[in-house]
Amino acid sequence: MVKSMTTTPARTSVTLADVAALAKVSTSTASLAYRRTGSITERTRARILAAAAEIGYAGPNPTARSLKSGRSGxxxxxxxxxxxxxxxxxxxxxxxxxxxxxxxxxxxxxxxxxxxxxxxxxxxxxxxxxxxxxxxxxxxxxxxxxxxxxxxxxxxxxxxxxxxxxxxxxxxxxDDASGMAVLARHVRDLGHRRVGVVMRSTRIDANGPPGPFEAIDADLDSISNRTIRERLRAVASVFPDAVRVEAGGRELDSGEIAAGRLLDQAVRPTAILAQNDMLAVGALRAAAARGIEVPRDLTVTGFDGADLPLLGRRLTTVEQPxxxxxxxxxxxxxxxxxxxxxxxxxxxxxxxxxxxxxxxx
Amino acid sequence: MVKSMTTTPARTSVTLADVAALAKVSTSTASLAYRRTGSITERTRARILAAAAEIGYAGPNPTARSLKSGRSGxxxxxxxxxxxxxxxxxxxxxxxxxxxxxxxxxxxxxxxxxxxxxxxxxxxxxxxxxxxxxxxxxxxxxxxxxxxxxxxxxxxxxxxxxxxxxxxxxxxxxDDASGMAVLARHVRDLGHRRVGVVMRSTRIDANGPPGPFEAIDADLDSISNRTIRERLRAVASVFPDAVRVEAGGRELDSGEIAAGRLLDQAVRPTAILAQNDMLAVGALRAAAARGIEVPRDLTVTGFDGADLPLLGRRLTTVEQPxxxxxxxxxxxxxxxxxxxxxxxxxxxxxxxxxxxxxxxx
DNA sequence: GCCCACTATCGAAACGATGCGATTCGCATC
DNA sequence: GATGCGAATCGCATCGTTTCGATAGTGGGC
Structure with missing residues (x-):
């Protein structure tokens, strides 16, 4: 059902002119009753507002006002x-x-x-x-x-x-890049060497299976989404050997599936750097489903610092303001x-x- | 066409009249080029649109259109x-x-x-x-x-x-009432007799400590929020002896605190019927903090059937569409x-x- | 070649409010 | 009672578009 803005006749409405007529003033004076600027007697204003109330005038029409002022607010x-x-x-x-x-x-x-x-x-x-x-x-x-x-x-x-x-x-x-670099260094300083990266899909209509394993810096330049690209680059600067997997979609479940793929490898990573918090939650879930205990058996990090009150634990992440x-x-x-x-x-x-x-x- | 007078913002804009002038047609014809109704030669329309593109006309001004049609969309x-x-x-x-x-x-x-x-x-x-x-x-x-x-x-x-x-x-x-009644009966049929109710605050600017323990039907008529009132009434019809506590606010934490009060009684309820899912999550958390295992030691129910992917468990509740x-x-x-x-x-x-x-x- | 029936185009009047400039009013002063 | 002056009020143009009724133009039928 597509509605047309043009065919329907305008609603019969009460206008400022009606109010003015009833109050026996000009419309310009009636207008004054509703503005801040301009001078008008308190008596006249009261008379106008009374008239307005009497015929049910709801105040100046926002559209007309906008047209005149050039602003819609x-x-x-x-x-x-x-x-x-x-x-x-x-x-x-x-x-x-x-x-x-x-x-x-x-x-x-x-x-x-x-x-x-x-x-x-x-x-x-x-x-x-x-x-x-x-x-x-x-x-x-x-x-x-x-x-x-x-x-x-x-x-x-x-x-x-x-x-x-x-x-x-x-x-x-x-400042995505430097934040992600700090986080990656923290993970490296903890002693991790084999890390996997779960990244957001770069496809617009993302939905489907996760992408293949790729080297962290494969094709980085071709990623047009600056946020994704810079975060990956920062990880690559610390972990040049990391493997990345692109989640099939943007939802939690996609993160779980993609992380699962990383965890199901013969030699699995000791840390998963998810590119955002929701993907990290997906990774946590993938770990839980496999009996892998976090953080004992696996480190999982996110990015964003989103408020996730229902999660029940505190993600290691980078907090954005x-x-x-x-x-x-x-x-x-x-x-x-x-x-x-x-x-x-x-x-x-x-x-x-x-x-x-x-x-x- | 510069028309910045004095106070009004200078937003000098290109109007349909400008386009019409350039295309050497009347504004009414130019308007036709943008409408669905009305007859206009394809040639003329093309000429008008070309002129529009040339001077950077972005299409009819929404405000003016609204004023004329009486609709804002x-x-x-x-x-x-x-x-x-x-x-x-x-x-x-x-x-x-x-x-x-x-x-x-x-x-x-x-x-x-x-x-x-x-x-x-x-x-x-x-x-x-x-x-x-x-x-x-x-x-x-x-x-x-x-x-x-x-x-x-x-x-x-x-x-x-x-x-x-x-x-x-x-x-x-x-259909709040009947849903809550079904849920209450389910809890009764499970064998519960001592139940507590955590309800939403009825105060507008709710924030503070939880309310006192009250009988389930205390003052029900004075609750102006129909949703809250009807749900409580339904519980009361099944558990006339239930005790209710009003959460101090609407957030998760308030639910946790209020539920905690119920759980800290000498003889604690075997079931908590929270009046919505967020309060129920609060109750779950209160139970967890006290080492009370759900559902073994305590039954917790909600209302709404909200999608809570981060919770990790499945609330017994009433699903609204x-x-x-x-x-x-x-x-x-x-x-x-x-x-x-x-x-x-x-x-x-x-x-x-x-x-x-x-x-x- | 004339007239008719269309159709594409045009002119002008809204839509409802605002604000500038002009006018009138009220009132104190000389 | 005439004069002057600020304050209150008014008339009108305007914001940019749509639309109605009028007009000019086109082509076809006879």
Whole structure:
């Protein structure tokens, strides 16, 4: 069912003119009753508001106001993939929480714009048809390049979290590489030499079996997702001999399957460096299913520092300031809308030792 | 065409009139090039689109279009409490996923409207100032009554999930009571006689210590939250002697503390019926902390059937069709926007036996 | 070659509110 | 009672698009 914005007749609504007529003032005066600026007698204002109440006027029409002011007061939040998946992703949610908090403070509405819908491809139509003053790229997605031109044409303020690294997008970036390097060195210092890496799928419509075993630095340059690439590179700098497996999808289960493949080798790794926390949880589960005890028999690490209250244990990982990066993105939106030109920033990360890592047996 | 006057932001934009001028047609013809209806030569359309591309016209201004059509194509999703907390709540998220899916299908945008912001009270201003065609109450909140009049005045289509039970709101309701009754009977049939109930806080700004022990039916009528009330009533019908404790907040930790109080009694219950899954997880944790084994020493049940992949075990609970209720709410929005008058529905729930319940020792 | 029936295009009037510049009002002062 | 002045109110153009009714153009039938 596709609805058309055009065929339906406008709802008969009460307008400011009606209020003005009832209150026996001009519409411009009636308007004054609702604005902050301009001078109007308290008596007149009261009369106008009374008239408004009498005929059930709900206040100035937001659309008309927007047309006049050129501002909608709405920020589009662009999500790679589907809204559903984003909502299942603790990293995205933590960022979103920070972003919401900041956007709340500057009194702008938050419009969710998924780049793809559940039932297939999201037409650019929805994206283009929405009255937004600015957009925030909440999660990094390769698919964004296609929609950038249209946003530039609209002269929208653009803020990105971890990308896209494109002209005109103010960025909140994360120091992924150095964080992952610290973590890898920690694992090496524990004594590990045989490590496996479980990485996120680089395919857009990822779903299926895990990829083959590959050398850690195989084809690194061809990975367009900067986040994935830089994290791998950091691991490679410490463990040039590591083996990597690409999970078949982005969900927990894919991580479990991929990690399982690593664990089922004749000579299995003593440490699995998962490229994010969800994959690490999958690895923990794969270990549990095989009676492998963590951290005694296996070290498992993640990345992100997501809040996983249900997990019941504390992952050794690298903590990103997830909430903070949302806040910063929100702040940037505010500055851009106010006419400023905030500069991009790179936020630091912090290694966190949990109870999933230890020396090899 | 520079038109930055004084205070208004300088957003000099390219308009349809500019395109028309360049293509040497009238603006009405230029408009035709972007519409589905109306007749226009393919040649002319091509010329217009070429002109548009040349001067970087990004397509019709959504705000102006909305003003003319009386429709914004945006649905407001109203969240009780803060956006942040909603995002941490698996029940709300599952519902949201279904809702998003349905709203995607009818090509409407999704605007998040939290009733309260992180930093304090949400002014009605934001809510009132947003150009929405309809609103969906995603989660039940006592605070909604205050904003209903304004929505009625705006003649917005209104759809609610589990409330508010108010005139003009089309509802997707859940058969809470009978589901909870089935679950309670199951626990009774297992042989349990001494049961404790952990319930959600009824305070809006809940945070603090758990409430006192109370009889299950103490003051039931004074609980305005229908969901909480009906679930409790159902338990009371099976276990008139049950003791209830109100958690101090809505988070996991509050559930743990409240359940801990029940477990620390001299004679502790053999079963804890938590009023939702998160509280049940809290109860599991309280039990684990005390070396009480579930289900051998204690039966713990929840309500909702939320997807908790990180938990690692399967809660005995009542499954709501969470995704489905979101879908249904979305469908209702579509029908209302199309001029229909869908009727409210009540969705069934299903008892699900997990591995957290068993006979008392 | 004339008239008719289309159809592509155009002009102008909305949609509902805002804000500039002009006008009127109220009132104190001379 | 006339004058001056600030404050309150008003009229009108405007934001960018859509759409209705009017007009010009095209081609076919006879």
């Amino acid at each position: 709405i920020v589009g939040i662009i999500i790679a993939g589907t809204v559903r998946r984003a909502f299942q992703n603790p990293v995205a949610m933590a960022t979103m929480a920070g972003l919401s908090e900041a956007l709340d403070d500057i009194d702008v509405g938050q419009l969710l714009l998924s780049h793809r819908s559940e039932s297939g491809d999201r037409s650019a139509r929805l994206l283009d048809g929405m009255p937004v003053d600015a957009v925030v790229f909440l999660t990094r997605g390769e698919e964004f390049d296609g929609i950038l031109p249209s946003m530039r044409a609209r002269r929208l303020a653009m803020v990105g979290v971890e990308g896209p690294h494109e002209e005109g997008v103010t960025l909140v970036d994360i 997830l909430h903070e990066r949302g806040l910063q993105a929100g702040r940037m939106v505010g500055e851009l809308l106010a006419g400023g030109a905030p500069s991009s920033i790179v936020l630091p990360v912090a290694f966190r030792e949990g109870d999933t890592s230890g020396p090899p047996r | 945006i649905v407001g999703i109203i969240i009780a409490g803060t956006v942040r907390r909603a995002f941490q709540n698996p029940v709300a998220m599952a519902t949201m996923a279904g809702l998003s899916e349905a709203l995607d299908d009818i090509d409407v945008g999704q605007l998040l409207l939290s009733h309260r912001s992180e930093s304090g009270d949400r002014s009605a201003r934001l809510l009132d100032g947003m150009p929405v065609d309809a609103v969906v109450f995603l989660t039940r909140g006592e605070e909604f009554d205050g904003i209903l009049p304004s929505m009625r005045a705006r003649r917005l289509a209104m759809v609610g999930v589990e409330g508010p039970h108010e005139e003009g709101v089309t509802l997707v309701d859940i 969470l995704h489905e209720r979101g879908l249904q709410a979305g469908r209702m929005v579509g029908e209302l926007l199309a001029g229909g008058a869908p009727s409210s529905i009540v969705l069934p729930v299903a008892f699900r036996e997990g591995d957290t319940s068993g006979p008392p020792r």
